[in-house]
Amino acid sequence: MTTGLTLKSLRIFRDQSLLVALDTTVQAGEVLSIMGPSGAGKSTLLAALTGTLAPAFRQEGHVILNGRDVTTLPTEHRRIGILFQDDLLFPHLSVGQNLAFGLAKGGTRTERRAKIETSLADVGLEGFHDRDPATLSGGQKARVALMRMLLSAPEALLLDEAFSGLDPALREQIRALVFTRARTLNLPVVMVTHDPADAEAAGGPILKIG
Amino acid sequence: MTPSLTWVPRLTLAALVLPVGAGLWGVIAPLLGLVQINGADPTEAIDDLFAWPGLTRASLLSVTTGIGATVLALAIVVLILCQLHGTRALGWLRRLLSPLLSVPHAAAAFGLAFLIAPSGWVARLFSPWATGWDHPPDILILNDPWGMALTLGLAIKEAPFLLLMSLAALGQVRADQSIYIARALGHSGSGAWLKTVFPAVYRQIRLPVYVVLAYSMTVVDVAMILGPTRPTTLSVQILRWMSDPDLAYRLQGAAGALLQLGLVLGALGLWWVAERLVARLGKRWVEGGSRSLHLNRLRPLARGVGAVTALAVLLGLMGLFVWALAGQWRYPDAWPQQLSLRSWQRFAPQITDPLLETAVIALISTMIALALCIGSLEAESRHNLRPTTRAMALLYLPLLIPQIAFLPGLQVLLLQAGLTSGRWVVILSHLVFVLPYVFLSLSDPWRAWDTRYGTVARALGTSPNGVLLRVRLPMLLTPVLTAAAVGCAVSVGQYLPTLLAGGGRVATITTEAVALSSGGNRRAIGVYGVAQTLAALIPFAIALGLPRLIHRNRRALIPERS
Numbered sequence: 159m160t161t162g163l164t165l166k167s168l169r170i171f172r173d174q175s176l177l178v179a180l181d182t183t184v185q186a187g188e189v190l191s192i193m194g195p196s197g198a199g200k201s202t203l204l205a206a207l208t209g210t211l212a213p214a215f216r217q218e219g220h221v222i223l224n225g226r227d228v229t230t231l232p233t234e235h236r237r238i239g240i241l242f243q244d245d246l247l248f249p250h251l252s253v254g255q256n257l258a259f260g261l262a263k264g265g266t267r268t269e270r271r272a273k274i275e276t277s278l279a280d281v282g283l284e285g286f287h288d289r290d291p292a293t294l295s296g297g298q299k300a301r302v303a304l305m306r307m308l309l310s311a312p313e314a315l316l317l318d319e320a321f322s323g324l325d326p327a328l329r330e331q332i333r334a335l336v337f338t339r340a341r342t343l344n345l346p347v348v349m350v351t352h353d354p355a356d357a358e359a360a361g362g363p364i365l366k367i368g
Numbered sequence: 369m370t371p372s373l374t375w376v377p378r379l380t381l382a383a384l385v386l387p388v389g390a391g392l393w394g395v396i397a398p399l400l401g402l403v404q405i406n407g408a409d410p411t412e413a414i415d416d417l418f419a420w421p422g423l424t425r426a427s428l429l430s431v432t433t434g435i436g437a438t439v440l441a442l443a444i445v446v447l448i449l450c451q452l453h454g455t456r457a458l459g460w461l462r463r464l465l466s467p468l469l470s471v472p473h474a475a476a477a478f479g480l481a482f483l484i485a486p487s488g489w490v491a492r493l494f495s496p497w498a499t500g501w502d503h504p505p506d507i508l509i510l511n512d513p514w515g516m517a518l519t520l521g522l523a524i525k526e527a528p529f530l531l532l533m534s535l536a537a538l539g540q541v542r543a544d545q546s547i548y549i550a551r552a553l554g555h556s557g558s559g560a561w562l563k564t565v566f567p568a569v570y571r572q573i574r575l576p577v578y579v580v581l582a583y584s585m586t587v588v589d590v591a592m593i594l595g596p597t598r599p600t601t602l603s604v605q606i607l608r609w610m611s612d613p614d615l616a617y618r619l620q621g622a623a624g625a626l627l628q629l630g631l632v633l634g635a636l637g638l639w640w641v642a643e644r645l646v647a648r649l650g651k652r653w654v655e656g657g658s659r660s661l662h663l664n665r666l667r668p669l670a671r672g673v674g675a676v677t678a679l680a681v682l683l684g685l686m687g688l689f690v691w692a693l694a695g696q697w698r699y700p701d702a703w704p705q706q707l708s709l710r711s712w713q714r715f716a717p718q719i720t721d722p723l724l725e726t727a728v729i730a731l732i733s734t735m736i737a738l739a740l741c742i743g744s745l746e747a748e749s750r751h752n753l754r755p756t757t758r759a760m761a762l763l764y765l766p767l768l769i770p771q772i773a774f775l776p777g778l779q780v781l782l783l784q785a786g787l788t789s790g791r792w793v794v795i796l797s798h799l800v801f802v803l804p805y806v807f808l809s810l811s812d813p814w815r816a817w818d819t820r821y822g823t824v825a826r827a828l829g830t831s832p833n834g835v836l837l838r839v840r841l842p843m844l845l846t847p848v849l850t851a852a853a854v855g856c857a858v859s860v861g862q863y864l865p866t867l868l869a870g871g872g873r874v875a876t877i878t879t880e881a882v883a884l885s886s887g888g889n890r891r892a893i894g895v896y897g898v899a900q901t902l903a904a905l906i907p908f909a910i911a912l913g914l915p916r917l918i919h920r921n922r923r924a925l926i927p928e929r930s
Binding site: 210244 | 838842843
């Protein structure tokens with residue numbers, strides 16, 4: 159079985175014209191950085207990987223994750239996590255409930271609660287379980303969003319300008335946290351960014367499109 | 369696989385279009401002899417209609433009061449907006465008028481009647497010291513034969529509706545920039561608003577203006593309370609024919625309904641022509657290059673008109689309230705000798721059943737409307753459907769085709785089919801009017817929801833239905849409850865559908881209140897009017913309060929104080 163995320167002759171068309179064409183494998187623990195001007199189709203590529211492509215687009219080729227062909231699977235069965243520029247924490251849920259939303263099914267109440275508390279402690283957010291996400295700082299929100307994603311036990315991680323909304327000091331810190339976590343969990347990562355510093359920090363292959 | 373939802377928008381459109389279509393068919397078919405009604409001859413019915421001596425005057429009244437009220441309401445709105453754009457006064461006015469929008473027409477009309485009648489509050493305040501009146505003067509203010517009280521009442525009730533629609537439209541037309549630039553070019557603020565903002569705003573509120581026109585020409589309950597009596601407006605007369613125990617009159621009523629529809633279509637056509645005319649004059653005005661500096665002098669007038677509009681409804685409602693609590697109240701005292709709950713105790717037994725009926729009908733029709741709207745909007749986002757302009761126009765169909773034009777046909781068809789009218793028919797007929805308002809209220813916030821929340825939730829392993837139930841609906845709790853409150857208010861206020869679809873056997877607080885209008889028992893009207901207003905306003909209080917309770921610890925979801 160091949161591990162990693164393979165984009166096999168993946169081609170995305172808008173109307174009739176080719177927008178993006180990719181044929182590559184992202185190894186487990188590796189970060190593929192995709193750079194390009196706005197409108198080049200970076201976010202569209204990620205939409206194809208999560209299975210949320212708008213109907214104006216057409217897609218050819220296959221997306222293979224750890225040997226599973228996920229090309230036609232609905233988003234919720236792909237096990238591909240995504241982080242956006244905004245934290246997108248569900249505003250009607252507490253911090254802990256947001257994490258519980260992410261946490262894969264199974265386990266008793268106490269076990270689930272323990273897992274959530276552990277992951278909060280992991281990122282220095284002990285005691286934040288019952289907090290309203292709206293009262294958190296930008297960095298705290300970003301960390302909760304990351305942990306929510308990781309608790310769902312994804313097999314790959316997508317980053318859609320995930321660090322663009324953070325100020326420079328925080329940005330470096332969150333970036334390091336995300337990359338370390340992904341590497342520890344051996345996740346293939348596809349990162350879309352317009353910032354060369356992001357790509358540099360990722361240390362993986364860089365692909366320019368558009 | 370997620371079940372397809374594409375049938376929901378179709379069902380929703382069917383719930384809107386079928387009753388209207390069937391009703392129009394029920395009006396036309398018997399007149400063409402395609403459907404037989406026992407003891408009624410189509411030619412005779414049409415002859416009888418034209419032989420009715422009041423026909424010309426009643427038709428004319430329908431046209432003059434309808435067009436008059438619409439012109440007046442629109443003029444009030446344009447005056448207020450062009451003079452008060454960006455001022456604090458406008459913010460005040462908006463906050464004052466928004467809750468008044470949901471006050472049922474009948475209650476507002478009763479309130480206004482209590483205010484301006486010869487024995488009303490205004491006369492009492494100035495008597496006897498200024499007027500010398502010791503008893504109510506014998507002048508015809510209410511129910512005047514020219515329909516002026518009716519026109520005024522409609523204008524005052526419809527102006528807030530058009531104002532709030534315009535304010536919503538203003539957000540989409542970059543008004544501030546346009547005014548800024550026009551002022552930099554030397555135009556007065558109000559001139560700039562009229563020349564650069566109004567055309568764009570009017571394009572957005574055009575359908576609502578048509579709705580106001582069609583409604584004002586054909587309204588029944590307000591016309592029964594404020595309108596002329598001999599003859600009445602055409603719509604009231606049609607209702608009389610439709611309610612006559614002699615079934616032969618039903619056909620005459622159907623003929624009248626068809627005439628009424630023709631009048632409305634004619635008036636809409638006339639309005640359309642006038643729009644073009646005004647546009648041409650406006651262009652000439654703009655091209656003339658005048659800076660309209662004198663226009664700003666109208667500002668005090670705009671403040672006054674805004675205040676009068678809001679106060680007329682507010683003081684009217686207060687009048688209802690005071691009468692409902694009044695013990696003895698001699699003319700020309702401005703306040704009753706004593707306040708008591710006696711009227712409430714007296715009317716409580718007979719008001720309970722209509723109130724329950726009102727609540728049941730409002731809740732069920734709103735629930736159905738809400739389910740259809742949420743289903744349609746969810747289908748729209750799941751299947752990437754975009755409602756066509758035609759579908760959106762169909763949404764306005766039940767609001768543009770007058771109730772009095774198609775509801776009689778529905779009654780004729782029910783009669784023909786031997787079906788008993790009753791609560792369910794009333795609920796379905798209310799649905800026709802509740803649906804458009806619920807949809808219009810919910811669609812904008814629904815579409816404005818950031819779909820990336822959905823993407824994140826799905827990437828976390830949640831199904832589309834899970835996203836809807838666990839993320840989207842909870843996040844949209846406030847707009848959903850507001851839409852529900854709007855739906856309830858619309859249902860509570862319905863008079864004609866309740867009467868005609870219910871065959872006169874379904875008694876709601878509104879039908880009971882309007883039935884009191886001819887009796888002139890002020891305490892009874894006060895009690896029923898207050899009860900009707902509360903029935904419409906309580907859902908809004910719940911829609912405001914419940915999210916604060918459920919999301920009390922969720923700052924991002926508590927609606928801003930506006």
